[in-house]
């Protein structure tokens with residue numbers, strides 16, 4: 001089995017990256033939890049992205065990646081440029097399927 005896996009051409013292997021690995025880098029800043037977005041230092045709040053619609057996330061990421069990012073953009077322009085469009089699509093889909101925090105019972109109580 002492992003010999004077979006090793007025989008997969010590199011070009012194919014690279015299209016099957018693990019999106020959860022890509023997404024883990026985002027969670028350094030965008031907490032996995034929903035609205036509970038207080039940073040350790042208690043300073044700036046960064047918007048939670050889990051559970052938002054795929055289309056909305058993708059539109060924002062493409063806007064960040066463009067050469068004319070939204071006014072006020074600080075870091076996401078540089079971050080988004082590091083990903084291919086396919087990766088931005090995969091990330092948007094991934095985060096759209098993540099549940100917002102169970103620690104915020106006031107929002108989205110259906111389960």
Ligand code: HEC
Nearest residue numbers: 025026028029046047049057060072073074075076077091
């Ligand atoms: C270094 C911290 C940091 C990392 C890492 C990071 N972000 Fe962001 N993100 C921000 C900040 C700050 C903003 C607000 C826009 C700005 O200032 O660039 C933001 C805004 C966003 C927004 C718009 C949210 C809104 O409601 O306006 C989305 C979507 C987003 N990021 C997705 C991602 C994804 C996907 C990744 C991983 C590929 C990621 N971010 C990685 C800091 C980060």
